[in-house]
Amino acid sequence: MSDSIEQRLTALDLILPEAPNPVANYVPWYKTGDLLFISGQISKAVDGRLITGTLGRDLDVAEGQEAARASALSILAQAKSALGTLENIRQIVKLTGFVAATPWFTEHPQVINGASDLFVDVLGDRGRHTRAAVGVASLPLGVAVEIDAIIKFKTD
Numbered sequence: 001m002s003d004s005i006e007q008r009l010t011a012l013d014l015i016l017p018e019a020p021n022p023v024a025n026y027v028p029w030y031k032t033g034d035l036l037f038i039s040g041q042i043s044k045a046v047d048g049r050l051i052t053g054t055l056g057r058d059l060d061v062a063e064g065q066e067a068a069r070a071s072a073l074s075i076l077a078q079a080k081s082a083l084g085t086l087e088n089i090r091q092i093v094k095l096t097g098f099v100a101a102t103p104w105f106t107e108h109p110q111v112i113n114g115a116s117d118l119f120v121d122v123l124g125d126r127g128r129h130t131r132a133a134v135g136v137a138s139l140p141l142g143v144a145v146e147i148d149a150i151i152k153f154k155t156d
Contacts, residue, residue: 065114
């Protein structure tokens with residue numbers, strides 16, 4: 001992939017939101033060594049609208065994937081805030097995706113694919129990562145998805 005990450009975002013019609021501020025007593029990101037830990041990013045659209053609902057009741061898999069994509073864009077916004085530029089990302093190392101779901105919903109991995117696919121579309125091989133996808137009874141503010149990330153970054 002020869003385009004810059006910002007050019008790739010534009011080509012994909014993706015807009016990074018402003019890096020969200022924490023809503024409680026924690027920091028949005030923390031750097032140690034060459035690793036960037038990004039706190040959970042909730043499903044919030046670029047226009048500020050919360051993407052709420054429960055998979056298996058209010059939302060289908062495609063709507064859940066859109067929520068996961070919104071969380072992924074917020075992760076990129078936090079990475080840009082922490083690193084100055086997205087070009088400093090070496091690798092998305094790990095995602096943990098939480099999906100608000102009914103007890104009988106079992107397609108959590110397909111929902112979190114919305115984020116995983118976005119990272120690969122934007123970052124190429126640097127976007128491939130390890131991952132967990134977990135169903136939960138509820139998430140903050142009633143959102144559908146929350147995702148946190150560990151990112152390896154350039155230190156030179």
